[in-house]
Amino acid sequence: MKKIIEILRENNLEELSQTQLDRLKASEREKIEKDSTRLYTRSLYTREGILYFVAKEDGEKSLYLCSHRVLPEDFTGQVEQFGDLFLKKAPFSTDNAATLRTVFPFTAPVSLREKRTTIGCGDRLGIASAAHIRAIRKYQAYPVLAQQSIRELNFTNRTFKRIVADAGFQVFQEGYEDGWGADGDHLKSIEDVDTALQAGMPMITLDLTETLHPEAVRWDEPKIEEEFGELPQAVRKHIDQEYRDLVFENRGVTVRLPRLEARRCALMYLDALDFAALMDRHIREHRGEAYDLEISIDETSTATLPGHHLFIIRELRRRGVTVNSLAPRFIGEFQKGVDYIGNLEEFEGQFAVHCAIAQAHGDYKISIHSGSDKFSVYPAIGRYTHHRLHLKTAGTSWVEAIRTIARTEPELYRRMHKKAQDFFPEALKSYHISADISGLPDINTLRDSQLEEYLDISESRQMLHISYGGLLRDSEIRGPFFKALSDHEELHETIIRKHMEKHLSKLGVKKR
Structure with missing residues (x-):
C-alpha cells in the first residue's frame, strides 16, 4: 500500500475538504497513477475525518479508507500505519x-x-458497470446496472448479492449519485423473487412463461367454447360482459377484441395474471411502494397480438397490479447480440399499437427484451414510446469485452473462439438463435489483425454471445480472460462505453 500513500501525500488528498475533492472530481482527470498503482479520482469522498476512495494495486481494485486516527472496524480488511496516517484496504x-x-x-x-428512460445493462462479468455509467450519465436516462437472470447466475457462478455488490462498488468508483437500479431478471418462482429481494434488488422481472397456456392459441372455436365452459361461472360472466366485442381507440389506433378471442385470452392468460397479482402483493409487503415490477410475456413462440396485450393490461389493472413495465413478444426476431430480423414496416406498425395501449393504461414503460444491437428499430422505438421505455441489454457487453481480447491478446482469443465452437451445441439448449456457424472462416487461416472481424459477423457474434457459460467456467480461460481485461482496462471501458452510447444515440435519447 506504499504507492497509494505516496499518491495521497504527493497530491495532498488526505487534507482536502469535500468541496476541494469535488473540484478535482469535476476535472478531466479520472485517475491518478504512480507506476502500476491507480487511484480513481471520482471515488474520493470524505466523511467524519476519513477519506474513502477506490484504487487499483497489483491488478486488484479495492476500497480504501485513510485517516489520521485509528480506523473503525465496520469495514473488514488489512490496516497499515504510515507515520501519522492509517490506511485500510477493504x-x-x-x-x-x-x-x-x-x-x-x-x-x-x-x-x-418515476424515471422515463431506463437501460438494463446486464454486466455478466461484474466489471463493466463503470463503463455503463460513463455512457449513460451523458444522457437523460438511468441505468439498471445489476441485472441478471437465474440462468446467467448459474452460468457465471455468481449470486444476486454479488452482482449488487459489484455494481455498488463501481457506482462508488465513478461517484455516480443519480440513482441506479438492480433487476432480478426473468424470475418464475416466489423463492427466486425472495432471493432477489433479500439482495436489495428493487426491480423484479416476472416471467409468466410457466403459468401461461400458450397451447390455446392453436385451438379452434369448439375447443375454446368447451374449455371456456369449464371456467367458474363468475369468471365466464366477467369475461363476456367486460369484453363483449371490445373496441379500443387511442392516438389513431384501433384494436378490436371479439368475443371468441377474449375467451381465448381468458384461457391463455388468467392463471398467469393471478400469479402476477400474488407476486405483486408479495413484493409490496417487502418493499412498500419502492419497487419496479416488470411483466414479461415475451418468452413465447408467437408474437403478442395487440388485442392480447389489451386484455392482459386490463386484467392486471383490475387485480390492482402495479405495472412499471411490460415486455410483449414483438413481431419479427429479437435474437441475441444482432440486429432486428424481420420486416421493419410491419414491426413499426404493430409496435405503435403496443405503445398506444400502454399510454392509455397508466403509461407504463414498454420493455424491449434481447434489446441490444437492434439499431435498425431503435429510431421507431424511441419515437413511439416518446422514450418512456426500458431497454434490456446483457450479453452485448460480454461480447464487446471479447473485442478487447481480440485486439490485444490474439492467442487467448483463438483459444476462446475454438472453445466457444466446441461449447456451442450445448449453449443452444438454453438460447434460441438461428446462427449457422458452419460457414465461418477457419480461424487458423486468419492473421491476428483479422480476429476482431469475428465480432462483426452475426454468426460468430451470436456463437460467442451465448457461449459465456462454457467459457467463464473453463479454468483455462477464466483467469487469463479477467487478467487481460484488467491489464487493458482503459481499452475495455472505452469499447463498452462507446457501444452503449451508440444504443442511446440510436434511440434518440437526449443528452444532458
Whole structure:
C-alpha cells in the first residue's frame, strides 16, 4: 500500500475538504497513477475525518479508507500505519458493500419507477458497470446496472448479492449519485423473487412463461367454447360482459377484441395474471411502494397480438397490479447480440399499437427484451414510446469485452473462439438463435489483425454471445480472460462505453 500513500501525500488528498475533492472530481482527470498503482479520482469522498476512495494495486481494485486516527472496524480488511496516517484496504466483498451502502446510500440500488428512460445493462462479468455509467450519465436516462437472470447466475457462478455488490462498488468508483437500479431478471418462482429481494434488488422481472397456456392459441372455436365452459361461472360472466366485442381507440389506433378471442385470452392468460397479482402483493409487503415490477410475456413462440396485450393490461389493472413495465413478444426476431430480423414496416406498425395501449393504461414503460444491437428499430422505438421505455441489454457487453481480447491478446482469443465452437451445441439448449456457424472462416487461416472481424459477423457474434457459460467456467480461460481485461482496462471501458452510447444515440435519447 506504499504507492497509494505516496499518491495521497504527493497530491495532498488526505487534507482536502469535500468541496476541494469535488473540484478535482469535476476535472478531466479520472485517475491518478504512480507506476502500476491507480487511484480513481471520482471515488474520493470524505466523511467524519476519513477519506474513502477506490484504487487499483497489483491488478486488484479495492476500497480504501485513510485517516489520521485509528480506523473503525465496520469495514473488514488489512490496516497499515504510515507515520501519522492509517490506511485500510477493504476488499470488494458483499459484506463491505453492505457497509458501504450505510455510509454512502447512493451505492444502494433504488426504484426507478418515476424515471422515463431506463437501460438494463446486464454486466455478466461484474466489471463493466463503470463503463455503463460513463455512457449513460451523458444522457437523460438511468441505468439498471445489476441485472441478471437465474440462468446467467448459474452460468457465471455468481449470486444476486454479488452482482449488487459489484455494481455498488463501481457506482462508488465513478461517484455516480443519480440513482441506479438492480433487476432480478426473468424470475418464475416466489423463492427466486425472495432471493432477489433479500439482495436489495428493487426491480423484479416476472416471467409468466410457466403459468401461461400458450397451447390455446392453436385451438379452434369448439375447443375454446368447451374449455371456456369449464371456467367458474363468475369468471365466464366477467369475461363476456367486460369484453363483449371490445373496441379500443387511442392516438389513431384501433384494436378490436371479439368475443371468441377474449375467451381465448381468458384461457391463455388468467392463471398467469393471478400469479402476477400474488407476486405483486408479495413484493409490496417487502418493499412498500419502492419497487419496479416488470411483466414479461415475451418468452413465447408467437408474437403478442395487440388485442392480447389489451386484455392482459386490463386484467392486471383490475387485480390492482402495479405495472412499471411490460415486455410483449414483438413481431419479427429479437435474437441475441444482432440486429432486428424481420420486416421493419410491419414491426413499426404493430409496435405503435403496443405503445398506444400502454399510454392509455397508466403509461407504463414498454420493455424491449434481447434489446441490444437492434439499431435498425431503435429510431421507431424511441419515437413511439416518446422514450418512456426500458431497454434490456446483457450479453452485448460480454461480447464487446471479447473485442478487447481480440485486439490485444490474439492467442487467448483463438483459444476462446475454438472453445466457444466446441461449447456451442450445448449453449443452444438454453438460447434460441438461428446462427449457422458452419460457414465461418477457419480461424487458423486468419492473421491476428483479422480476429476482431469475428465480432462483426452475426454468426460468430451470436456463437460467442451465448457461449459465456462454457467459457467463464473453463479454468483455462477464466483467469487469463479477467487478467487481460484488467491489464487493458482503459481499452475495455472505452469499447463498452462507446457501444452503449451508440444504443442511446440510436434511440434518440437526449443528452444532458
